[in-house]
Amino acid sequence: xxxxxxxxxxxxxxxxxxxxxxxxxxxxxxxxxxxxxxxxxxxxxxxxxxxxxxxxxxxxxxxxxxxxxxxxxxxxxxxxxxxxxxxxxxxxxxxxxxxxxxxxxxxxxxxxxxxxxxxxxxxxxxxxxxxxxxxxxxxxxxxxxxxxxxxxxxxxxxxxxxxxxxxxxxxxxxxxxxxxxxxxxxxxxxxxxxxxxxxxxxxxxxxxxxxxxxxxxxxxxxxxxxxxxxxxxxxxxxxxxxxxxxxxxxxxxxxxxxxxxxxxxxxxxxxxxxxxxxxxxxxxxxxxxxxxxxxxxxxxxxxxxxxxxxxxxxxxxxxxxxxxxxxxxxxxxxxxxxxxxxxxxxxxxxxxxxxxx
Numbered sequence: 001x002x003x004x005x006x007x008x009x010x011x012x013x014x015x016x017x018x019x020x021x022x023x024x025x026x027x028x029x030x031x032x033x034x035x036x037x038x039x040x041x042x043x044x045x046x047x048x049x050x051x052x053x054x055x056x057x058x059x060x061x062x063x064x065x066x067x068x069x070x071x072x073x074x075x076x077x078x079x080x081x082x083x084x085x086x087x088x089x090x091x092x093x094x095x096x097x098x099x100x101x102x103x104x105x106x107x108x109x110x111x112x113x114x115x116x117x118x119x120x121x122x123x124x125x126x127x128x129x130x131x132x133x134x135x136x137x138x139x140x141x142x143x144x145x146x147x148x149x150x151x152x153x154x155x156x157x158x159x160x161x162x163x164x165x166x167x168x169x170x171x172x173x174x175x176x177x178x179x180x181x182x183x184x185x186x187x188x189x190x191x192x193x194x195x196x197x198x199x200x201x202x203x204x205x206x207x208x209x210x211x212x213x214x215x216x217x218x219x220x221x222x223x224x225x226x227x228x229x230x231x232x233x234x235x236x237x238x239x240x241x242x243x244x245x246x247x248x249x250x251x252x253x254x255x256x257x258x259x260x261x262x263x264x265x266x267x268x269x270x271x272x273x274x275x276x277x278x279x280x281x282x283x284x285x286x287x288x289x290x291x292x293x294x295x296x297x298x299x300x301x302x303x304x305x306x307x308x309x310x311x312x313x314x315x316x317x318x319x320x321x322x323x324x325x326x327x328x329x330x331x332x333x334x335x336x337x338x339x340x341x342x343x344x345x346x347x348x349x350x351x352x353x354x355x356x357x
Contacts, residue, residue: 001101001102001103001119001123001174002046002048002049002050002097002100002101002102002103003041003049003050003102003103003104003105004049004050004052004090004093004096004102004103005037005041005049005050005051005105005107006052006086006089006104006105006106006107007024007034007051007052007053007054007057007061007107024057024061024107025057025061026222026312027296027312027313028110028222028228028231028232028235028294029232029235029236029239029294030258030278030294030295030296030297032064033107033108033109033110033222034061034064034065034107035071036110036235037106037107037109037110038065038073039071039114040105040111040115041073041103041105041115042071042072042073043114043115043116044114044115044116044119045116045119046073046103046119047072047073047074048073048074048076049068049073049074049076050075050076050077050078050093050096050097051065051075051077051078051107052079052080052089052092052093053077053078053079054080054081054082054083055081055082058077058079062077076096078092078093078096079092083193084188084192084194085188085189085191085193085194085195086104086193086194086196087183087186087193087194087196087198087199088183088193088194089104090104090175090179090180090183090196090199091180091183091184091194094180098177099177100177101122101123101175101177102174102175103115103118103119103172103174103175104172104173104174104175104196105171105172105173106171106172106221108221108222108223109170109172109219109222110219110220110222110231110235111170111172111215111218111219111220112217112218112219112234112238113215113216113217115132115172117213118130118132118172118213119174121211121213122174125211126209127176127210127211128175128176128178128179128200128203128204128206128208128209129173129175129179129200129203129208129210129211130173130174130175130210130211130212130213131156131169131172131173131174131200131211131212131213132169132170132171132172132173132213132215133147133167133168133169133170133212133213134167134170134214135166135167135168135214136166136167136168137166139160139163139165139166139167139168140159140160140161141159142168142169142170143156143158143159143168143195143196144156144158144159144160144163144164144165144166144167144169145165145167145168145169145212146165146167147165147167147212152209152211152212153200153204153211153212154204155201155204156169156197156198156200156204156210157197158189158198167212167214169197170215170219170221171221172215173196173200174211176208178203178208179199179200179203182199182200182203182206183199185202186198186199186202220234225327228310228327229292229308229309229310229325229326232293232294232310233292233308236273236274236275236276236294237274237292239258239276241256241257241258241273241274241275242258242259243257243258243259244259244260244261245259245260245261245262245264245265245277246263246264246265247259247265248264248265248266248267249267250267250268251265251266251267251268251283252269252270252271253265253272253273254271254273255272255273255275255291256273257273257274257275257277258274258275258276258277259277260277260278260279260280260281260297261279262279262280263277263278263279263281263282263283264281264282264283265277265283266282266283266284266287267285268284268285268287269283269286269287269288269289270287270288270289271283271288272288272290272291272307273291274291274292275289275291275292275293275294276293276294276295277289277294277295278295278296278297278313279297279298280297281295281296281298281299281301282299282300282301283295283301284301284302284303285302285303286302286303286304287301287302287303287304287306288304288305288306288307289306289307290305290306290307290308291308292307292308292309293306293308293309293311294310294311295311295313296310296311296312296315296330297313297314298313298314299311299313299314299315299316299317300315300316300317301317301318302317302318303318303320303336304317304318304319304320304322304323304334305321305323306322306323306324306326307323307324308324308325309323309324309325309326309327309328310328311328311332312327312328312329312330312332313330314331315330315331315332315333315334316333316334316335317332317333317334318334318335319334319335319336320336321336
């Protein structure tokens with residue numbers, strides 16, 4: 001079985017963070033989201049992975065993943081170009097997949113339980129496709145599955161006005177090669193895209209059984225800033241965190257702390273875990289880093305209180321204040337205006353930024 005990892009898309013909901021890079025490389029607990037997907041596929045025994053690239057961020061993704069050897073997998077890159085729907089992305093992998101079954105995994109998703117059970121469930125039967133499902137509060141916003149008492153799918157509907165269930169497709173699929181024939185017969189939806197739910201529904205109508213697996217544990221689509229923060233919190237809760245860096249005498253630490261070998265918590269700083277502090281980062285005196293915070297590499301924090309936040313890296317945060325529930329892009333510089341006149345906030349705010357002052 002092979003893996004197809006979708007890494008296209010424009011990341012419009014994460015702007016301005018994604019103005020300078022692809023959404024799949026935004027870090028959660030100081031690891032790019034895409035690495036969690038690679039790890040899940042490998043744990044399911046899938047080591048041949050095709051990475052679907054869009055028009056944006058191709059070089060950055062290839063630079064990170066390389067040939068896959070650092071992750072114990074073999075990576076082939078496939079260019080989709082313009083994002084014309086999940087079914088179109090799957091169709092681009094036809095030559096790579098050949099006659100094999102394959103897992104298709106959306107590269108901006110993270111889930112606690114991985115895809116091993118989904119793969120095993122598909123392999124236990126004779127299915128045209130297998131889908132991962134989870135109950136959601138707003139089923140109108142998702143592709144929705146209707147299933148019978150045995151768990152077999154009876155209908156799939158993309159973003160229904162009147163959903164028959166609240167079981168949403170969450171971006172992990174297993175397909176037999178027959179899916180490509182269904183994709184060939186698709187017409188664009190009202191969104192102008194080739195919908196993977198329509199392709200799976202066509203398989204069902206052609207007589208193929210569709211397996212379903214309801215995912216236990218958490219799942220996050222990291223497409224929006226608040227989703228990144230929530231995923232960061234969930235991963236830090238579960239992750240084994242190791243303190244390898246320097247904690248100076250006079251620093252106060254409590255809870256689980258991931259501290260890179262080249263990172264420093266200086267005398268007079270306070271850190272309450274779970275947190276993740278990356279390479280070449282210094283928390284100076286007067287700094288408080290609270291629970292559920294990740295601070296990226298090459299950053300300096302001084303006299304700042306920050307919690308439940310993600311600092312992507314290459315940042316200098318020296319404001320004398322409190323930052324909570326925030327996502328700070330790479331190269332962010334947040335200083336103090338205490339002695340500047342006239343009094344007032346001084347901002348350089350990028351397109352699609354969100355501020356609460």
